[in-house]
Amino acid sequence: ATKIIMDTDPGIDDAAAITIALNHPDLDLQLLTTVAGNVTVDKTTLNALKLTRFFNSNVPVAGGAPQPLLKPFEDAVRIHGVSGMPGYDFPTDLADPLPQTAVEALRDYILAADKPITLVPTGAYTNIALLFKTYPEVLPHIKEIIAMGGALGKGNMTSAAEFNVFTDPHAAEIMYQSGVPITMVGLDVTMKALLTPETMAKLTTVGRTGEMLHALFAHYHDGGQAGIPMHDVNTLFYLLHPEAFTTEKMWIDVQTDGPANGETVGDIRGAYHDGQTNATVCVDIDAAAFNDWFLTTVAAIG
Numbered sequence: 001a002t003k004i005i006m007d008t009d010p011g012i013d014d015a016a017a018i019t020i021a022l023n024h025p026d027l028d029l030q031l032l033t034t035v036a037g038n039v040t041v042d043k044t045t046l047n048a049l050k051l052t053r054f055f056n057s058n059v060p061v062a063g064g065a066p067q068p069l070l071k072p073f074e075d076a077v078r079i080h081g082v083s084g085m086p087g088y089d090f091p092t093d094l095a096d097p098l099p100q101t102a103v104e105a106l107r108d109y110i111l112a113a114d115k116p117i118t119l120v121p122t123g124a125y126t127n128i129a130l131l132f133k134t135y136p137e138v139l140p141h142i143k144e145i146i147a148m149g150g151a152l153g154k155g156n157m158t159s160a161a162e163f164n165v166f167t168d169p170h171a172a173e174i175m176y177q178s179g180v181p182i183t184m185v186g187l188d189v190t191m192k193a194l195l196t197p198e199t200m201a202k203l204t205t206v207g208r209t210g211e212m213l214h215a216l217f218a219h220y221h222d223g224g225q226a227g228i229p230m231h232d233v234n235t236l237f238y239l240l241h242p243e244a245f246t247t248e249k250m251w252i253d254v255q256t257d258g259p260a261n262g263e264t265v266g267d268i269r270g271a272y273h274d275g276q277t278n279a280t281v282c283v284d285i286d287a288a289a290f291n292d293w294f295l296t297t298v299a300a301i302g
């Protein structure tokens with residue numbers, strides 16, 4: 001199993017990704033860290049703890065950055081509801097988060113791991129940027145980063161910017177300049193791999209996990225008639241099934257001000273950065289394979 005750490009802002013699609021990370025036999029989730037994004041960090045931390053409780057998991061949760069590095073914080077409650085995980089009554093006897101902040105916990109777990117670890121950020125990259133700047137000694141202990149965020153095409157927050165990168169573009173810039181191998185799982189693929197109404201309907205027939213996710217998805221204000229984007233879940237699908245993706249290596253720069261603030265600018269001609277690359281960018285995905293995998297995976301959890 002691949003040792004991973006998820007840094008998240010649950011968030012409905014984050015909840016689906018965390019569900020799989022906590023239960024998939026090929027993933028060994030070491031730590032969940034939270035960040036302000038879809039909702040405030042007190043809520044994203046609570047939501048992570050609701051999920052570990054739902055699955056009776058003892059994976060530790062550490063709360064992280066309450067706001068982006070430099071920009072004012074803007075939530076996404078219009079998409080994910082005021083709580084960030086509406087529509088399902090989770091148990092209320094929750095565990096406590098770790099006493100350390102996310103950045104300290106990330107450092108401790110990364111340095112303690114017996115082999116380099118894979119980081120999976122599915123919210124703004126604030127904790128990751130703080131970690132890399134505060135404790136650069138972790139860098140050689142990170143195998144790779146598989147990050148949800150960004151887009152070569154149009155954004156979902158502004159015309160140019162995807163939400164996670166828009167939330168903290170300065171953090172994204174630090175992450176992309178870190179030298180760690182990064183796969184960008186952005187809107188170019190997540191808006192193609194919509195969870196169809198057919199898959200959604202079947203979720204209610206595969207057990208309590210499917211019922212819980214179905215209840216959350218029914219309150220998710222993203223997508224339309226063709227289906228709902230599972231953005232964050234695509235990171236884990238990539239990790240386990242890279243063959244379902246088409247990728248291109250290129251240099252990703254991040255726009256940190258102006259009207260295109262938060263845009264990920266891919267050097268698609270390879271000219272501006274002299275053919276150097278800092279990212280593997282997902283450009284296409286097998287949407288049917290994603291739907292099959294998602295349903296099978298949730299059904300196997302039961």
Ligand code: BDR
Pocket residue numbers: 011012013014038076079122123148156162163164231232
């Ligand atoms: C990203 O923004 C958040 O609202 C989702 O959880 C996902 O991480 C999609 O742009």
Ligand code: CA
Pocket residue numbers: 008009010011013014037038122123232
């Ligand atoms: Ca997210």
